[in-house]
Amino acid sequence: MCVYVCVFLCVCVSCVFMCVCERESVCVCERVCMCVCVCVCVCPSETGSYRWVIVSFGLLCVLQATLNISLRLAFYKDELEPFSNTTEHRALLLARFNILTRERDDLTRKLCGSTKEWTAFGHSCYFLSTEDKMWNESRLDCRERGAELAVINTREEQEFITRIVVSSWMWIGLTDQQTEGTWIWVDGTPLTTTYWNSGEPNDVNGGEDCAMILRVGWNDFPCGNRLSWICEKPI
Incomplete structure (x- = not known):
């Protein structure tokens, strides 16, 4: 075996x-x-x-x-x-996103008012003046409209405003009138994110205490000069 x-x-x-x-x-x-x-x-x-x-x-x-x-x-x-229907899902989501975006924009325009003077962006409505006033007068005009001179908080808002400006120089709600060199927004918040043009602010002759926006950025400028302006009111 x-x-x-x-x-x-x-x-x-x-x-x-x-x-x-x-x-x-x-x-x-x-x-x-x-x-x-x-x-x-x-x-x-x-x-x-x-x-x-x-x-x-x-x-x-x-x-x-x-x-x-x-x-x-x-x-x-x-x-x-x-993953096989990724393209189809993406197209469907994009279509839904576009519908929601249009509905949001329609609602925003209604909240801003039917007048074409106001333009909606994000959570705010913006008014662009067609006349020129000093900075303090411009701020008063915004307040009478239930708004304030524009406060720019984000890059997206800055780019939006530079696209819609109809004048090369427009007042915004930024000033250092209280303390030279300390820029404060009209809503009381300190300046953190800036879009100054190169070499600005330079306080030429010691009298440039208000900010204006150009198509490419900001400049400081004498508050007594007369410019057009931008108002902003929250929705």
């Missing part, structure tokens, strides 16, 4: 990367290795020679590797399915 001793051996001879790609350049890659597996059972004979019984060789390994690849591809196909 012979007692067999069995050993299972696997040697990987080649590895490749398998990738599954969908639209929008969404890809998932997996390394797949081809292995040769052998199960060898050995029984020592009386003369010391061995009988080799090969239970599985080569073909079993190839079949197993093929099955593994198929299963992995099917798995990643399911994983990638949510």
Whole structure:
């Protein structure tokens, strides 16, 4: 009677990367290795020679590797399915966004009033004058309209105002009349984000204490000069 001793051996001879790609350049890659597996059972004979019984060789390994690849591809196909309609989803979201934007703009215009004198942006309405006044007079005119000289808080607001100005120079609600060099907005907030033109503010002749906006930035200017102005009121 012979007692067999069995050993299972696997040697990987080649590895490749398998990738599954969908639209929008969404890809998932997996390394797949081809292995040769052998199960060898050995029984020592009386003369010391061995009988080799090969239970599985080569073909079993190839079949197993093929099955593994198929299963992995099917798995990643399911994983990638949510990405297959990315373009359609993006178009749908964009359409919904555009509808909401139009509704918001319509509501903003109604809140600003039907007159074309006011322009809506963000959470504020803006009025651009067509006449010239001194800075203090301009501020008074804004207050009579239930507004204030414009306070510019963000880059987006700055860019918006520079797009709509109809004059090259317009007063905004910024001044250092109380303390020279300490610029304060008319709502009492300190100046933190600035858009001064190069070399400004320069306080030429010691009398430029009010800010005006140009198409490219701000300048300090004598408050007694007469310019057009921009009013802002919150919605």
